[in-house]
Amino acid sequence: MQNGQILEVTAGEGYLVELSPGLISDAPGLAGRLSALLGLTDPSVRAVIVTDSNVGPLYAGKVEAALEATRPGASAGVITIPAGEESKTPLELVRVLEAMASLRLTRKDAVIALGGGVVGDLAGLAAALYMRGIRCLQMPTSLLAMVDSSVGGKTAVDLEAGKNLMGVFSQPVGVLIDPEVLRTLPAREISCGWGEIIKYAGLDGDVLAAVRTELGPCRSGIAPLPSVGLIARSIDVKRRIVSEDEKESGARRLLNLGHTAGHAVETASRYALSHGASVAIGMHILTKALVKEGKLPRAMLEDLEELLRQAGLPSSIPPELLARADLDFSIDALLAVASHDKKSAGSGVNLVLPIAPGRAEVRKVSWEDFRAMLETGL
């Protein structure tokens, strides 16, 4: 792997994203980084690791050892949630908060979110709420969390009505990324990460070119790991956008490309569809609808379908899910979920629409027009 990179986010108080292969295995190096980022030379400061049942056994011990190497007692312990989107709930959030209180964390202490996007979103929210806010350091371990969720300060859990409906903007104190941990990430989850990378390709021509280069040779539909350079490029797109518009009143809405329809199918699937796969389907619905309306060239749809296939991602809701009697993917059901979209605005929704390869823009679309897009795009 290539050498490390450091990117600066200027949202909130500002922080750095460090992308460095081997960062977690380099015990003294990690101890130094944690000490500097969390102020562990102060003997009254501790950090708790929040992780999940898959990532914890693999990596929490290394992070905890690094904390203890900075100063015995610097680790407040490890809180483990069950792996999966099913844990991104208010109930699990309260369990984590109760565990933090049992560990007698104080306002000087910090949370280390070690895991995928579920851990990052939930632990980030727990840190923002505990005692009205303590610091959070993001250590993403899934590809999706590295390129997207660990950066930008969106924290949340899901409600019955939909995704991320309970949350706050709260920027981390830093993001430490070791791409070497992707070696233990299951293939399905590598594909999910590509879902958000292909989203960035829809926003940035340079990322699109790099995605084509890296996915191009892939004939099997089993996604390769992206290069460290492409991970950094993806983070750079996100970093630039959230630095310009931290609270999503303008440009940040672009990061929702594919998400309005994507969140609807994800919620309707009761999370049988992963977030990355749902974003892929959401992008495909929009592009297909725009092509059928004659607003985009057919080549853009074919290009997207090829990239999704190479990344091992679906273009549409898989037949086995459509066949399930307990799931409702009707247009009415999808619209009911989409009505909770955070970009919904009275008579319509601010939809992110692809307009050319590597370019998208936000346009207000009436609910009637969005219904028609779902009908033609699904």
Ligand SMILES: NC(=O)c1ccc[n+]([C@@H]2O[C@H](COP(=O)([O-])OP(=O)(O)OC[C@H]3O[C@@H](n4cnc5c(N)ncnc54)[C@H](O)[C@@H]3O)[C@@H](O)[C@H]2O)c1
């Ligand atoms: N806050 C944001 O800006 C933002 C952005 C994008 C997505 N999200 C959220 O992120 C979540 C999806 O994140 P995700 O795809 O990482 O899902 P996830 O957190 O469920 O992780 C996917 C799976 O990979 C496992 N895993 C993670 N790292 C591993 C590793 N190195 N080795 C082995 N297994 C590992 C996890 O245990 C889990 O089973 C969704 O809830 C989505 O809404 C948030």
Ligand SMILES: O=C(O)C(=O)C[C@@H](O)[C@H](O)[C@H](O)COP(=O)(O)O
């Ligand atoms: O950071 C953002 O802004 C994003 O929209 C990134 C998305 O990939 C991510 O899924 C986010 O959680 C969606 O946010 P939401 O506000 O639509 O819930």
Ligand SMILES: [Zn+2]
């Ligand atoms: Zn997303």
